[in-house]
Amino acid sequence: xxxxxxxxxxxxxxxxxxxxxxxxxxxxxxxxxxxxxxxxxxxxxxxxxxxxxxxxxxxxxxxxxxxxxxxxxxxxxxxxxxxxxxxxxxxxxxxxxxxxxxxxxxxxxxxxxxxxxxxxxxxxxxxxxxxxxxxxxxxxxxxxxxxxxxxxxxxxxxxxxxxxxxxxxxxxxxxxxxxxxxxxxxxxxxxxxxxxxxxxxxxxxxxxxxxxxxxxxxxxxxxxxxxxxxxxxxxxxxxxxxxxxxxxxxxxxxxxxxxxxxxxxxxxxxxxxxxxxxxxxxxxxxxxxxxxxxxxxxxxxxxxxxxxxxxxxxxxxxxxxxxxxxxxxx
Numbered sequence: 001x002x003x004x005x006x007x008x009x010x011x012x013x014x015x016x017x018x019x020x021x022x023x024x025x026x027x028x029x030x031x032x033x034x035x036x037x038x039x040x041x042x043x044x045x046x047x048x049x050x051x052x053x054x055x056x057x058x059x060x061x062x063x064x065x066x067x068x069x070x071x072x073x074x075x076x077x078x079x080x081x082x083x084x085x086x087x088x089x090x091x092x093x094x095x096x097x098x099x100x101x102x103x104x105x106x107x108x109x110x111x112x113x114x115x116x117x118x119x120x121x122x123x124x125x126x127x128x129x130x131x132x133x134x135x136x137x138x139x140x141x142x143x144x145x146x147x148x149x150x151x152x153x154x155x156x157x158x159x160x161x162x163x164x165x166x167x168x169x170x171x172x173x174x175x176x177x178x179x180x181x182x183x184x185x186x187x188x189x190x191x192x193x194x195x196x197x198x199x200x201x202x203x204x205x206x207x208x209x210x211x212x213x214x215x216x217x218x219x220x221x222x223x224x225x226x227x228x229x230x231x232x233x234x235x236x237x238x239x240x241x242x243x244x245x246x247x248x249x250x251x252x253x254x255x256x257x258x259x260x261x262x263x264x265x266x267x268x269x270x271x272x273x274x275x276x277x278x279x280x281x282x283x284x285x286x287x288x289x290x291x292x293x294x295x296x297x298x299x300x301x302x303x304x305x306x307x308x309x310x311x312x313x314x315x316x317x318x319x320x321x322x323x324x325x326x327x328x329x330x
Contacts, residue, residue: 032068035129035187035235036061036122037297056118057253060246062189062235064099067092068130068298074317087317089298091128092310096121113251128298128315129235135185138174138271138290147175153278162288167281173272174290180209180267182238185292189235192273194285197228199277204236208266215262219247219254225277238292240264268292 041056070089077084093099100113113119138147140163148156153169165172192201201224204217217236224247226232232249236256247254271290278285298315305312 031065032130033063033233034066034068035295036064037127037129038119038123039127057255058244058246059113059116059119059248059253060235061113061248062233064093064128066128073296085317087296089315089317090304091298091313091315093122093128093313095307095309095311115251122300122311122313124300124302126300128300128313129187129295130298131189131293132296133184133294134291135294136176136180136182136268136292138176140288140290147177149173149175154281162286165278165285165287166283168279168283169285170276170278171272171274172285172287173270175270176268180269182268182292183264184294186237186239187235187295188238188271188292189233190287190290191231191233192226192285192287193229193231194226194278194283195229196277196283196285197225198279199226199275199283199285200224201226201273201275203274204234205270205272205274206238206262207269207272208263209269210263210266211269213260213262213266215258215260217245217256217258219256222252222254224249224254 036059038056038059040054040058042050043053043055045051068089068091070087072087073089075086077086100116100119140148141158141160148163150156150165150169150173151171153165153167156172157164157166163172188204188206201219203219206215207213215238227250232247234247236245236247237258240262242258245256245258247256273287275285277283296317299318300313301316302314303311304314
């Protein structure tokens with residue numbers, strides 16, 4: 001779309017932002033999908049001191065279409081134990097009605113927040129998380145078999161884009177090949193769907209080369225039953241000290257615990273998805289875009305413009321790390 005994005009950003013006027021995002025994403029790669037994050041908000045007591053009582057749950061929603069126009073991506077300021085990496089960007093998103101819609105919005109897989117009274121706007125210091133660099137891909141195209149194995153069901157196959165598991169299986173495991181170092185990663189992401197209406201994702205287990213050390217993500221009540229024939233994007237933190245996170249599907253939050261002893265300096269050994277439900281050869285699970293990545297968190301600083309079609313946020317990157325120094329100091 002020549003001339004749409006100039007030095008002053010998107011030109012004002014009547015825009016079909018859904019069409020703009022699709023055109024820019026597929027033709028020029030200027031648009032991308034990012035993850036929206038608002039941390040848990042805790043209540044205060046009568047004196048204004050924060051308590052441990054949850055007032056509003058965490059909101060973690062992948063696949064938000066956006067255009068990011070950085071003015072400064074990284075400015076390395078020397079501090080103890082590494083660097084504080086700051087930056088600034090202008091980020092364009094669809095309007096809030098499009099984001100929350102359950103019919104003509106951006107999809108049921110993660111958003112569909114039309115009935116969520118806790119999410120009526122993108123507010124100051126909410127996070128917009130982008131993929132700065134992919135650290136490790138678990139490929140899902142090409143030859144089948146190892147490194148993919150399954151428990152039960154038929155031999156894993158590939159349609160050139162996704163790994164397919166059919167039959168009465170209960171788990172799918174990827175065993176690493178090549179470079180297994182993922183210390184620089186701070187998030188794990190994958191997309192999953194099924195043609196069945198009874199598949200429940202019970203846990204995701206990451207194992208390092210220690211063998212006995214695992215990191216387990218477990219969605220809690222309500223059970224995470226995958227929506228039939230709908231891709232669900234799962235985007236989770238991969239950071240030391242994390243004990244809980246969220247997976248959203250169809251507007252419903254599934255509180256997810258993170259547990260296990262895990263040395264992040266050890267190389268990755270395997271990624272395992274556990275599930276229940278498939279019972280016959282007609283039941284198929286699809287998995288793709290499995291990756292560990294290093295993220296950049298843009299924090300909303302101010303709202304520059306808001307129209308019927310789109311919103312423009314001024315965002316700042318307030319913290320970061322130098323990977324070389326982090327590795328040296330570990």
